[in-house]
Amino acid sequence: MRRWNGWGDETIDVEMNADALGFLEARIGPGQAPTDASFEQACAAIRASRLSPHPLVDTNTSVRALHALGQSLPDWLRLRHGRLGAVPDGVAFPESADQVRALLAYAAANGAAVVPYGGGTSVAGHLTASLDQPTLCIALTRLRAMRNLDTESQLASFGAGVTGPDLEAQLRAHGYTLGHFPQSFEYSTLGGWVVTRSSGQQSLRYGRIEQLFAGGRVETPAGTLDIPTFPASAAGTDLRELVLGSEGRLGILVDATVRVTKLPDYEAFHAVFFPDWDSAQRAVRTLAQARLPLSMLRLSNAVETQTMLALAGHKRLVGVLEKWLRLRGCGEGKCMLLVGASGNKGQARAALRAAFAIARGERGVHIGKGLGERWRHNRFRNVYLRNAAWRQGYAIDTVETALDWPGVNGAMAAIEAAAAQALGEHGERVHAYTHLSHLYPQGASVYSTFVYRLAGDYETDLARWRSLKSAVSEAIVASGGTISHQHGVGADHAPWLEAEKGHLGLEAMRALFNRFDPDGRMNPGKLVLP
Amino acid sequence: MRRWNGWGDETIDVEMNADALGFLEARIGPGQAPTDASFEQACAAIRASRLSPHPLVDTNTSVRALHALGQSLPDWLRLRHGRLGAVPDGVAFPESADQVRALLAYAAANGAAVVPYGGGTSVAGHLTASLDQPTLCIALTRLRAMRNLDTESQLASFGAGVTGPDLEAQLRAHGYTLGHFPQSFEYSTLGGWVVTRSSGQQSLRYGRIEQLFAGGRVETPAGTLDIPTFPASAAGTDLRELVLGSEGRLGILVDATVRVTKLPDYEAFHAVFFPDWDSAQRAVRTLAQARLPLSMLRLSNAVETQTMLALAGHKRLVGVLEKWLRLRGCGEGKCMLLVGASGNKGQARAALRAAFAIARGERGVHIGKGLGERWRHNRFRNVYLRNAAWRQGYAIDTVETALDWPGVNGAMAAIEAAAAQALGEHGERVHAYTHLSHLYPQGASVYSTFVYRLAGDYETDLARWRSLKSAVSEAIVASGGTISHQHGVGADHAPWLEAEKGHLGLEAMRALFNRFDPDGRMNPGKLVLP
Numbered sequence A, B: 001m002r003r004w005n006g007w008g009d010e011t012i013d014v015e016m017n018a019d020a021l022g023f024l025e026a027r028i029g030p031g032q033a034p035t036d037a038s039f040e041q042a043c044a045a046i047r048a049s050r051l052s053p054h055p056l057v058d059t060n061t062s063v064r065a066l067h068a069l070g071q072s073l074p075d076w077l078r079l080r081h082g083r084l085g086a087v088p089d090g091v092a093f094p095e096s097a098d099q100v101r102a103l104l105a106y107a108a109a110n111g112a113a114v115v116p117y118g119g120g121t122s123v124a125g126h127l128t129a130s131l132d133q134p135t136l137c138i139a140l141t142r143l144r145a146m147r148n149l150d151t152e153s154q155l156a157s158f159g160a161g162v163t164g165p166d167l168e169a170q171l172r173a174h175g176y177t178l179g180h181f182p183q184s185f186e187y188s189t190l191g192g193w194v195v196t197r198s199s200g201q202q203s204l205r206y207g208r209i210e211q212l213f214a215g216g217r218v219e220t221p222a223g224t225l226d227i228p229t230f231p232a233s234a235a236g237t238d239l240r241e242l243v244l245g246s247e248g249r250l251g252i253l254v255d256a257t258v259r260v261t262k263l264p265d266y267e268a269f270h271a272v273f274f275p276d277w278d279s280a281q282r283a284v285r286t287l288a289q290a291r292l293p294l295s296m297l298r299l300s301n302a303v304e305t306q307t308m309l310a311l312a313g314h315k316r317l318v319g320v321l322e323k324w325l326r327l328r329g330c331g332e333g334k335c336m337l338l339v340g341a342s343g344n345k346g347q348a349r350a351a352l353r354a355a356f357a358i359a360r361g362e363r364g365v366h367i368g369k370g371l372g373e374r375w376r377h378n379r380f381r382n383v384y385l386r387n388a389a390w391r392q393g394y395a396i397d398t399v400e401t402a403l404d405w406p407g408v409n410g411a412m413a414a415i416e417a418a419a420a421q422a423l424g425e426h427g428e429r430v431h432a433y434t435h436l437s438h439l440y441p442q443g444a445s446v447y448s449t450f451v452y453r454l455a456g457d458y459e460t461d462l463a464r465w466r467s468l469k470s471a472v473s474e475a476i477v478a479s480g481g482t483i484s485h486q487h488g489v490g491a492d493h494a495p496w497l498e499a500e501k502g503h504l505g506l507e508a509m510r511a512l513f514n515r516f517d518p519d520g521r522m523n524p525g526k527l528v529l530p
Helices: A018-028 A039-043 A060-068 A073-080 A097-109 A162-174 A190-195 A239-243 A277-289 A302-312 A315-327 A345-361 A370-378 A380-391 A405-424 A460-478 A498-515 B018-028 B039-044 B059-065 B073-080 B096-111 B164-172 B188-193 B240-245 B275-290 B302-311 B315-327 B345-360 B368-379 B381-391 B407-423 B458-478 B498-516
Strands: A090-092 A113-117 A134-137 A146-150 A155-159 A214-222 A223-229 A252-257 A266-274 A296-300 A333-341 A365-368 A394-404 A432-437 A443-453 B090-092 B113-117 B135-139 B146-150 B155-159 B213-220 B222-226 B253-258 B266-274 B296-299 B335-343 B365-369 B394-404 B430-436 B443-453
Touching: A018 A432, A018 A443, A018 B345, A018 B394, A018 B443, A039 A060, A060 A090, A073 A460, A090 B146, A090 B253, A097 A113, A097 A134, A097 A146, A097 A214, A097 A252, A113 A252, A134 B266, A146 A162, A162 B039, A190 A252, A190 B188, A223 A239, A223 B213, A223 B498, A239 B430, A239 B498, A252 B240, A266 A277, A266 A345, A266 A370, A266 B345, A277 A296, A277 A345, A277 A405, A277 A443, A302 A315, A302 A333, A302 A432, A315 A365, A333 A345, A345 A365, A345 B345, A365 A370, A365 B296, A365 B430, A380 A394, A394 A405, A405 A432, A405 A443, A405 B498, A443 A460, A498 B222, A498 B240, A498 B498, B018 B365, B018 B430, B039 B059, B059 B090, B073 B381, B073 B458, B090 B335, B090 B430, B096 B135, B096 B253, B113 B253, B135 B345, B188 B253, B188 B458, B222 B240, B266 B368, B275 B296, B275 B335, B275 B345, B275 B407, B275 B443, B296 B302, B302 B315, B302 B335, B302 B430, B315 B365, B335 B345, B335 B368, B345 B365, B365 B368, B394 B458, B407 B430, B407 B458, B443 B458
Parallel strands: A090 A134, A113 A134, B090 B135, B113 B135
Antiparallel strands: A146 A155, A155 A252, A214 A223, A214 A252, A266 A333, A266 A365, A296 A333, A296 A432, A394 A443, A432 A443, B146 B155, B155 B253, B213 B222, B213 B253, B266 B335, B266 B365, B296 B335, B296 B430, B394 B443, B430 B443
């Protein structure tokens, strides 16, 4: 069963080992285990639904509670403290586009806002219900079947509510993969990926969801938008691009066709260490600009490298590795690069060899597949550490952006410094570390993680998060970064969107959404503020 | 000096050899050399400008005539017959964004429509002036400087009026290339490429203009839209996508930043022949789906292959080649594939070897670099054949679309048959042939050329073209293709846009353009009909 107030499945616990805990305590002080509210306590404050009865709409309190929030830190605070705030007045689980249309009409008749719900994994406040009007949550859970697989065009069509594992399983049965693996993969959905412009860990090979999304159907208050598939087109505005990143503001994506590829014959993840950040950063830029057919490049800064090695357990083995690396010039400030390649074995291995040669040019030390395979094994498990940290009294939050190369180092430093200063004003320290999660010829995404102590009461913890979020978002914008590279905007990032879109850009988005949703009932308060 | 009523520079003539002429005569009958109007005759009917005087606006008749039309066949008919019809009332050559803004204000004060003019190479009627209101043509000619080259991010910023050769020369001086080579390259402009979603001959390596356009500045009646550059972003609507394919409807792109790459160390174009279309088509699909790092795949059908060999001259050499090919199984219905690779020599040659191996699996016969290099040499000269054919009394027109793989063969057959039937109704034959100009894992572009006889009088030739254009456009839409893969929509394709966008899709485009251009003065009548 899925956890109602944390990440993932209740049967999966990833523990923090004593060494890792000691590592954190030394940096930010000992944590104090908080007390969580029970599900019953959280549900107790939920008010009666304001929606009229409808055969497709479930107004049961527990169903409404389970669809009220995502996985952002303020969402967690509301869940853990049993202070859900606004929850949807009802949740529907449509099984067809017709039912979605009927539900939109029902919402209009009820004067209700509509919040689409995919996997509930948003970390940017995409799912919050409206306080001012009744809210209907439309969960896409039951729209998950593969409708069609065209192996000639390598196109597959799915109900947009299909989750990552379900989608990959349906494709794998035919020898295909989408290759889209965000960290939320186990719960997030195809539709959610599209409307938040998601990026997977192996986007270097498979592309971002923008490149994978080929067409589909959107049900909007103004009618149905059918987007046909073409390999490419010069026919005016690309309608796919209106749906990508629309975050529910113009309608509900019910059906999506995606570009798939044959399962790779071969896949490997290797680790390379560099003596310091500057050489590592130069190496990954050269690698990205060499356009080698790799599937992943992921570079951790020195503190993240140290943290990953501390969290790995196996203290003795890590000690041996570090000693060996030190002899090869990778000591205190060393940075770890993970390099993945997938596909035809010959091509993939040639790409890896070329990558290692470039890395050697910056004194990179290739240590083989051990740590890379370990990363692969844990790629969807590391996120469970948020649960473990919470139990020890620590919050883990992340932010991410992307910038052209000249801005990358400055942004990383500014984001980490802003976090330290923001929490310093609350008398707290932060353990901040960063990796470049996606590498492009033009620049990189900068993904920072913050570990800091929970106070244990809702108001104080919300205030800490607000200070942190505001400070790092300001730092991102001031550094010239986008407010999100892969998580989307939601409610949490919306105040910083104008910095990159400009007034006129936001106005264009408003005009667009307004044409599809003249009453402004689709996911109000998200993405573009009124 | 540039030809005022045909393609290219007056000093360049590409002649049709006697064999080629005989080849055409045998197929569609002898042509009769038409009589062209002189430039003075064409200008004589131009009425006085309806615009008020402005220091930036040239109302000289000849300047207005030279900016009245593009390169579509109906544009040629108007030029050749000296029946220009509506011409702009004035032409401005702004040197800054400030001047563009001033000109937009001036147009508003004059109640004038605004037609942006790049290189005047449109083949879809993008440049036609308005009949109902005064028209100001804003030519971007003087906005052509490279403002910035950021070699760290591989980004270059240019005035949007820069032409292909000028852009490449400015980059080449620093060791970089954009790699965007549409057939119109010699005259078409960066801004034109962006707003019509252009695709270059080597887009397999460099990407379409959509992938190359990183940001820029658009001056619109509602204000300035500045689009910053990011390597990627999940922050809502991608503003670049609102500008791409906008065809002047929302404003004027004055400045564009593009993703450039280092000049390749190595570049080669090879030819491979296949015994028939089916094996050739299967081979290119396999090649595209193998995602080899090639720079070009271009497959001619049997009639195009035969035509290219006939046009090549060198009858004896072609005879030897054909004999040699026949011995290897490529006889009557043989199809020629051009394969290009660029970049690092080792990687490019490995990709070519892998490509030839795949081709062999479909009985493809690799004949080396001769014809490929010949194609490279003539890549921007073949378009001059339109002039030569005209002098012999023949029209050459083209259409193009793109489709998922299952539709490719049917569309090709339907387009060629529609052309034959349409001209048959005029008692004329057509010589129609096709190539797949751009190959994608998902499908291909289908690019058809039609050669048919000119009647020599304007009305008859316009009627022939209208029948042809309408029939092939209907065939494209009925086959499930996009109305344009690389030429854009303009006025000529606008009636068929709703077939792919749907009513709601068009309405969304209208709402978007209306927000930037509430008075509807920007390039009216193009892209989206009122």
